[in-house]
Amino acid sequence: MGEDNAIRIDGLTVRYRGRPAVDGLSFDVPTGSVFGLLGENGAGKSTTIKALLGLVAPNAGRLEVLGLDPSQKGEEVRRKVGYVPETPTLYEWMTPTEIGWFASGFRPDAPGGPEGTQGRYADLIKGFDLPTDRKIKALSKGMRAKVGLALALSPDPSLLILDEPTSGLDLLVRREFLESMVDLAGSGRTVLLSSHQVAEVERIASHVALVHKGKLILAEPLDELKARTFRVSLTFDGPTRPASLPLGPDWHLIDADDASRQSCWLIHAADRESLKALRDLPGVTGLEVETPGLEEIYIAYMRRRVPATGTPSLAAVLA
Incomplete structure (x- = not known):
């Protein structure tokens, strides 16, 4: 050592x-x-x-x-x-x-x-x-x-x-x-x-x-950890979610909380700037990015919820 x-x-x-x-x-x-x-x-x-x-x-x-x-x-x-x-x-x-x-x-x-x-x-x-x-x-x-x-x-x-x-x-x-x-x-x-x-x-x-x-x-x-973990709030124009996400090698989804027209995801990413690509996804009308506290990060890792979607390609990308 x-x-x-x-x-x-x-x-x-x-x-x-x-x-x-x-x-x-x-x-x-x-x-x-x-x-x-x-x-x-x-x-x-x-x-x-x-x-x-x-x-x-x-x-x-x-x-x-x-x-x-x-x-x-x-x-x-x-x-x-x-x-x-x-x-x-x-x-x-x-x-x-x-x-x-x-x-x-x-x-x-x-x-x-x-x-x-x-x-x-x-x-x-x-x-x-x-x-x-x-x-x-x-x-x-x-x-x-x-x-x-x-x-x-x-x-x-x-x-x-x-x-x-x-x-x-x-x-x-x-x-x-x-x-x-x-x-x-x-x-x-x-x-x-x-x-x-x-x-x-x-x-x-x-x-x-x-x-x-x-x-x-x-x-x-x-x-x-806090500098590379983000709470991403997405608003959609309908219940349909995109079939895939522009995730790179430095991305992974920690936890997902989805409603009919809104999603709140915790994402570990290279930096805040890289998350702007989510704004260009089909159906996205709003994007907010915030820095969560350690307690929220901890709970997210314990929950590990997956996005509420029936689209196999999205689930595979986020796995």
């Missing part, structure tokens, strides 16, 4: 009881990026993260995390990575202060050693407004999530892996936490964020990957 990638995933396949939870997944996470991993429940996001941490053995494929193979050096990977699961497992009989002191001993290689880790942890729980002397079992779900975040951030890791990290956090703390991820990336650290909160990912991510039923749909810089 090159120095430009904190994570490399090449053909990852993980099966449970013979069924693939992750099926041939491949993408790279650039160093210094905030990388959003998006997909529905059961898409394979958590399984992918577990494989990256050496907690699940792949059936096929190759992984590298900070230059290490987690299937061979999982313990070393876990020492180098800050990880926050959706539901952190914490020693409930400890207080937040006690668990911070306890955890710091497992990261002697962190900047400043255990003392440095404890100092950063103390600052984090103070910033999260956590009670330092209350048992963890008496904390709310949101407070427990904050303890997990503080434990992951306190060793000052170069790579942070987060699985639904803002679950249970109030709006203000969630916003502050997400903004801190951008600051981490700005200092050269890398954040892999798995979330179903698409709007949150769009606000902070530099790169995104969409997965569906264990397979990769796309992985690219967010700016490029």
